[in-house]
Amino acid sequence: MGHPVSRNAQVIKFFAQQDHGVPRTRLVKMIYMADIIARRYLGHPISEFDYQKDKFGPYSPEIPKAIAELESLDLVWVKDNKATSQEGRDASKVLFDSGRRIIFDFSLGENEVLGYVVSNYRSMDLKEFIDLVVKKTKPFLAQKRVRAPLPMDIVDNEGRDLVGFELEAIIKAERQAEAGDFVTARDFFDSFLARLTARHTESH
Helix, strand or coil, rough: CCCCCCCCHHHHHHHHCCCCCEHHHHHHHHHHHHHHHHHHHCCCCCCCCCCCCCCCHHHHHHHHHHHHHHHHHCCCCEEEECCCCCCCCCCCCEEEECCCCCCCCCHHHHHHHHHHHHHHHHCCCCHHHHHHHHCCCCCHCCCHHHEEEECCHHHHHHHHHCCCCCCHHHHHHHCCCCCCCCCHHHHHHHHHHHHHHHHHHHHC
């Protein structure tokens, strides 16, 4: 399709394509985690959203605008379930992909991060995802005031500095490898994050 789609709308569209109906609360938290992981390993976020602290977890006031952009292009549609929920302002709103495809401009590293988030958090119990993963991130913990901006840059290059090499370079090498033993970027994420979790558990 010829109409340009903003970076924020592209990220939402990517996650909308992964399932038949994504609750907006989960969508926001998945985007947030994608930006956290990208900052850690790529040194920059994938989206251009600014996040603030909310009692239900990180939230960006720019989310509705990006969704409206996609709706205006017939790329997604939103259903309001009208159901009572304890999971936040957007829990009853479900985003559906229209089936129309667009060309994403994500880098190899960004694609890998987005895929990792889908694989690990798409089906995770929402309350556990928010309480045990999202709310445990450094930017969320660092900000004590509700509706105040989250200091996202405090995690920039955190993972890259620990491992000592570029994730993008690893992925490019992986794509070029035709044979032999090598670790995929997703396997690297799984094993490295598991080591960090174990280290954090042992220190408490």
